[in-house]
Amino acid sequence: MKLFVPSSAAETLSQALWGLSRPAHLRGGNGTRYLFGWITDLKGERWLVLNTERQINVHADAEMGVIADILQPWITSGHLPAGTNTQLARLIELKRGDNLVVYDAFPALFKLYDAETNPTGQGKTYAMMIAAGLLANPQTQP
Amino acid sequence: MLLGCGSSGGGASFVGPLDAYASGLIDCHSLYKRLLTSHTGQLFQVRRSSDDDELAIMPLANGFFDVATLLSFCAGTNGFVVSVAGQLNGYDLIQPVADDQRRIVNAGALESYPDGTPCMKVTVAGSQGYYTDLFGAITSASASVFAVGSVTAPASYSAVGSLVTDTGWDYYGNACGLASQYTNTRITLLQDANAAVDLTFGSKYSWCASINGTVARIRQGASTNTQPYVNGISSVQRILAAGCASVGYYYSGAGCGWQSQAAYSSDKSADQLTIMGILEAEA
Numbered sequence: 001m002k003l004f005v006p007s008s009a010a011e012t013l014s015q016a017l018w019g020l021s022r023p024a025h026l027r028g029g030n031g032t033r034y035l036f037g038w039i040t041d042l043k044g045e046r047w048l049v050l051n052t053e054r055q056i057n058v059h060a061d062a063e064m065g066v067i068a069d070i071l072q073p074w075i076t077s078g079h080l081p082a083g084t085n086t087q088l089a090r091l092i093e094l095k096r097g098d099n100l101v102v103y104d105a106f107p108a109l110f111k112l113y114d115a116e117t118n119p120t121g122q123g124k125t126y127a128m129m130i131a132a133g134l135l136a137n138p139q140t141q142p
Numbered sequence: 143m144l145l146g147c148g149s150s151g152g153g154a155s156f157v158g159p160l161d162a163y164a165s166g167l168i169d170c171h172s173l174y175k176r177l178l179t180s181h182t183g184q185l186f187q188v189r190r191s192s193d194d195d196e197l198a199i200m201p202l203a204n205g206f207f208d209v210a211t212l213l214s215f216c217a218g219t220n221g222f223v224v225s226v227a228g229q230l231n232g233y234d235l236i237q238p239v240a241d242d243q244r245r246i247v248n249a250g251a252l253e254s255y256p257d258g259t260p261c262m263k264v265t266v267a268g269s270q271g272y273y274t275d276l277f278g279a280i281t282s283a284s285a286s287v288f289a290v291g292s293v294t295a296p297a298s299y300s301a302v303g304s305l306v307t308d309t310g311w312d313y314y315g316n317a318c319g320l321a322s323q324y325t326n327t328r329i330t331l332l333q334d335a336n337a338a339v340d341l342t343f344g345s346k347y348s349w350c351a352s353i354n355g356t357v358a359r360i361r362q363g364a365s366t367n368t369q370p371y372v373n374g375i376s377s378v379q380r381i382l383a384a385g386c387a388s389v390g391y392y393y394s395g396a397g398c399g400w401q402s403q404a405a406y407s408s409d410k411s412a413d414q415l416t417i418m419g420i421l422e423a424e425a
Contacts, residue, residue: 018240022194030225031196032189033238051241057193 003050003103003123004134005110009070010038010048016066017102020092021056023063035102041134050123052103052112058095064088071107080107156205176201181229188212188246192219212247221247 007013014034027033035056037049067088074080084107091105103111113121113128129135158178176185184198185207197215202208212221222243237243246253 014239028196030187031238032194032224032240032243034240036241037239049241054241 001052002126003052003112004039004047004126004129005050005106005123006045007038007048007070007110008046010036010046012066013048013070014038016064016070017056019066020058020062020064020100023059023061025061026059039135041129043134045134047129047134050103050106052101054102055099056102058092058098058100060096062092062096064092074107074109080109156203158205175207176205176229178229181227183229184227185229186226187224188215188221189224189240189243190216190219190221190247194240196224209252213250213252216247216250218250219247220245220249 011034014036017035018033021035022032035054036051039047039049041047064085068085071080071085071088075082075084088105088107091100108118109120110123111118111121112123112125113119124132124134126135156176156179158176158181161179184200187196187198189196197211199212200208215221222240223246224237224243
């Protein structure tokens with residue numbers, strides 16, 4: 001499933017996520033640079049387009065410094081628990097050389113909104129994005 | 143022929159099928175075949191899913207891509223197209239987003255259309271059934287029709303990466319849909335190979351932007367439930383004069399909407415999206 005996660009740093013985050021699988025020193029100039037795409041919604045906000053089933057092979061040299069930097073403001077502002085980065089680092093460490101479903105590593109705040117199970121979740125489905133007026137509905141296009 | 147052995151690079155006797163058109167092109171691209179005698183480099187770059195390593199795939203002496211090397215590199219795993227080489231001026235068509243790259247090898251086997259012709263396939267959830275057309279078009283003599291153009295990115299898309307995501311295609315059809323949806327966008331068809339470009343839509347919507355260029359023939363695909371629009375005109379088959387054509391498609395149903403154009407972004411420019419279409423012969 002595709003999930004839209006609000007992130008002004010979507011491009012940087014996507015690049016950092018790809019770096020977990022292919023650290024910078026292994027990447028060529030015209031090669032893959034991002035794990036997920038991103039869009040700008042009709043109100044001008046940026047969203048990471050996350051594939052909830054996407055697995056990556058966490059490289060032995062994977063670093064999560066950039067991801068930690070991106071998450072830190074959320075932690076500082078109290079939107080994410082204080083231990084988020086530590087928990088994530090532990091998970092990455094555990095998965096080195098192994099497969100990781102990226103969505104599993106995302107904090108609940110960025111996962112799919114659900115009134116009962118994840119009411120603070122900010123992730124939206126495609127249909128939710130359209131319903132919220134954040135994306136155009138292709139079915140209404142000529 | 144595809145699985146034949148041969149040395150990489152071009153043989154002395156090779157003649158590029160687009161040599162005669164080179165002066166009118168910005169660039170030309172094909173996964174499947176070397177198009178110009180002057181091009182001796184790679185056809186495309188592939189990423190395998192087992193370790194995300196990438197490899198350049200070269201043409202064989204007969205011009206076709208080196209399937210054996212591709213399958214060897216992707217043995218037992220999946221292969222995704224990262225970039226397609228610009229064979230004239232090096233304007234490579236690049237999909238830098240791993241999740242949006244088209245699959246060309248599935249579990250060690252070449253992806254193919256139902257008729258066995260190799261192709262790429264979109265694998266993102268919800269988009270299965272999309273086949274891109276970067277190749278699959280050149281297997282028969284009558285099908286080597288293609289177009290290369292450029293579209294100015296909509297102002298609201300500030301990053302090239304956002305233009306090339308599958309979500310972009312899903313929402314807006316493709317680059318041409320994007321062009322039609324936003325003002326201040328344009329598509330310029332710079333060259334076609336045979337004076338007429340056959341665009342066949344197995345699509346529900348095809349959104350149009352004006353094309354300043356050669357005559358284009360628009361034809362509805364064979365898929366059911368099609369409702370193509372060409373500049374707002376529902377069309378089964380329409381011959382359009384210069385300045386009015388469509389190269390877009392949006393397919394929301396099940397099945398394969400493979401007869402259309404593919405578009406990728408070249409990141410050589412921040413606000414230009416290079417588009418191309420390799421178009422199938424009429425079934």
